[in-house]
Amino acid sequence: MKVLATAGHVDHGKSTLIRALTGMEPDRWAEERRRGMTIDLGFAWTTLPEVGEVAFVDVPGHERFVTQMLAGVGPVPATMFVVAADAGWMPQSGEHLDALHALGVRDGVLVVTRSDLMDPELARDEALEHLAESTLGRLPAVCVSGTTGDGLDELRTALAALAGRLPTPDPDADVRLWVDRAFTIRGAGTVVTGTLGAGRIAVGDELELGGRAVSVRGLQSLGAPVESAAAVARVAVNLRGVPLEEVSRGDALLTPRRWLAARVVDVRVHPARGEEMVGRLPAQVMVHVGSAAVAARVRPLSREDAPDAPESSRTVRLTLREPLPLRPGDRAMLRDPGAHAVLGGVTVLDVRPPELRRRGAARARAGELATSDGTPDTAAELARRRLLRAADLPGLGLADPPSGTPFAAGWYVDPAHVDALATRLSALVAEQAAADPLEPGVSARAAQRGLELPDQRLVDLVLARCPDLVGDAGRIRRRGDGELPTAVQEAVATVLADLEGTPFLAPEAHRLSELGLGGRQLGAVVKAGELLRVADGIYLRPDAPDRAVEVLASLEQPFTVSAARQALGTTRRVAVPLLELLARTGRTRHDEAGHTVR
Numbered sequence: 001m002k003v004l005a006t007a008g009h010v011d012h013g014k015s016t017l018i019r020a021l022t023g024m025e026p027d028r029w030a031e032e033r034r035r036g037m038t039i040d041l042g043f044a045w046t047t048l049p050e051v052g053e054v055a056f057v058d059v060p061g062h063e064r065f066v067t068q069m070l071a072g073v074g075p076v077p078a079t080m081f082v083v084a085a086d087a088g089w090m091p092q093s094g095e096h097l098d099a100l101h102a103l104g105v106r107d108g109v110l111v112v113t114r115s116d117l118m119d120p121e122l123a124r125d126e127a128l129e130h131l132a133e134s135t136l137g138r139l140p141a142v143c144v145s146g147t148t149g150d151g152l153d154e155l156r157t158a159l160a161a162l163a164g165r166l167p168t169p170d171p172d173a174d175v176r177l178w179v180d181r182a183f184t185i186r187g188a189g190t191v192v193t194g195t196l197g198a199g200r201i202a203v204g205d206e207l208e209l210g211g212r213a214v215s216v217r218g219l220q221s222l223g224a225p226v227e228s229a230a231a232v233a234r235v236a237v238n239l240r241g242v243p244l245e246e247v248s249r250g251d252a253l254l255t256p257r258r259w260l261a262a263r264v265v266d267v268r269v270h271p272a273r274g275e276e277m278v279g280r281l282p283a284q285v286m287v288h289v290g291s292a293a294v295a296a297r298v299r300p301l302s303r304e305d306a307p308d309a310p311e312s313s314r315t316v317r318l319t320l321r322e323p324l325p326l327r328p329g330d331r332a333m334l335r336d337p338g339a340h341a342v343l344g345g346v347t348v349l350d351v352r353p354p355e356l357r358r359r360g361a362a363r364a365r366a367g368e369l370a371t372s373d374g375t376p377d378t379a380a381e382l383a384r385r386r387l388l389r390a391a392d393l394p395g396l397g398l399a400d401p402p403s404g405t406p407f408a409a410g411w412y413v414d415p416a417h418v419d420a421l422a423t424r425l426s427a428l429v430a431e432q433a434a435a436d437p438l439e440p441g442v443s444a445r446a447a448q449r450g451l452e453l454p455d456q457r458l459v460d461l462v463l464a465r466c467p468d469l470v471g472d473a474g475r476i477r478r479r480g481d482g483e484l485p486t487a488v489q490e491a492v493a494t495v496l497a498d499l500e501g502t503p504f505l506a507p508e509a510h511r512l513s514e515l516g517l518g519g520r521q522l523g524a525v526v527k528a529g530e531l532l533r534v535a536d537g538i539y540l541r542p543d544a545p546d547r548a549v550e551v552l553a554s555l556e557q558p559f560t561v562s563a564a565r566q567a568l569g570t571t572r573r574v575a576v577p578l579l580e581l582l583a584r585t586g587r588t589r590h591d592e593a594g595h596t597v598r
Helices: 014-022 030-035 063-073 091-102 121-132 152-165 361-369 378-385 415-435 444-451 458-463 486-501 509-514 519-527 544-553 561-568 572-584
Strands: 002-007 042-048 052-058 079-084 108-113 141-143 176-178 181-185 189-196 200-202 206-209 212-221 228-230 233-240 252-254 261-270 284-289 292-300 315-325 331-336 341-350 387-389 411-413 469-472 475-478 532-535 538-540 588-591 594-597
Touching (some): 002 091, 014 079, 014 152, 079 091, 091 121, 091 331, 108 121, 121 141, 200 212, 212 228, 252 315, 315 341, 411 415, 415 458, 415 469, 415 475, 444 458, 444 475, 486 519, 519 532, 519 538, 544 561, 544 572, 544 594, 572 588
Parallel strands (some): 002 052, 079 108, 108 141
Antiparallel strands (some): 206 212, 212 233, 261 341, 284 292, 284 331
């Protein structure tokens, strides 16, 4: 199926023309037929030779209903532009053309209606001049009369040629169906309609709508039930379990987990029709994309008043009042709701832009975007962002990076960035070793913070690029680090020498202090296995427990603390905690009778 949208001034015969082409009534409401004008979107279809079914979205031409018009034109790739021979080019003709130009529509057919009332050549030539100023360029033109039928066969031929020129959509693409109507049917529930521009929808599919999961209960295309519909198609989707009040025009049915809800986007602004440069944008605009219309705040990135700034580099940041499912390359329109004027078109460049915190960050960001045209490039995006979450790739419109790209914890990392992080990690560890020789390594969490990584598991990816570093018990240190400083080693040697003749006579606190062994030093010594901490302030040789058992085993069993103290040649200060240690480690047993070596 091919889908076209009408465009043109109010009461120029768009609906009449569609009735003549299709035999169907596009005006859905009695009020529309009574007033003789379209006030909401209408739909009709016909079959053309060689191309098959062609559906028409009939949009309102009155200026008060321009939002409805944009909802119909937004998702459609081509237009049937209508101008009446007896009226010529009119204000809404220009506004509709401005919208088509801003949205980047590039193909269509000019139809001059009411050719039975006046010679159509003047209106045709005037319209062609206006169209040539837009993205539509020089369109084929057909003069018709919906009343007499003159020219309809020629129009069908032109429409078939237009339909044949339209690009073939990707049926395997992710679904994004912009909702342009929502209503209920008794016994069926909520139904939404829209133009399926890419992908495929089938009965039973699970989709997303407004962040919630929904299922497709039924599906119609061109008024008939179908099991599935592939783009391009006009579809009506019956949704299971969705109240009508939770759906409105501008919502989108989406393939689950394949789109990002974008609230802040960086875009390139394109001039309005007839303008060579983008004018200064107001601080608040309306953004029209698909069938959605959302207010947005504008922040210029590139300088608007720079006389040498090329038009292609004009970029702004839009902060949307409501998030939209957008991808780089999407085309949208900016409109000034106060002045009722089209300000220009935009191409979405980034739906997850970086924050602008520092002075000059906006201009630097504009420089980054200067060569971007919105075409997704995985390698370029990875190099720019440095890290990409695998789950975000579809929403960013990106393919998987090449095989071998560093990957961990659900994140791809730019190879050059991994090397830079490895250099930083080595520096962090060296700084820690210099600042605190007793604790020369850094913890994995400290490394994550220092490297500004989103997941601690990425530290291992960086560590693998650091041949001079080693991970040990949750800490990262340099190979060879971990030995005690020379002064501490000398102090420990003195303690061990003191214990050589009296292995169970632990040094007093003042002696340890004289040797420069404070709490942190002693902690490092114990961790290194050079001394054994029996209790607070009691330090012995590491083999003291085994040697104590050998001595105590020669005593009459069971024995008392006093007997143990005398046999070990130590004081009660040492004997009591040492016996408690032996009991805890299962070397001795303590009961009412005394202590017994196991």
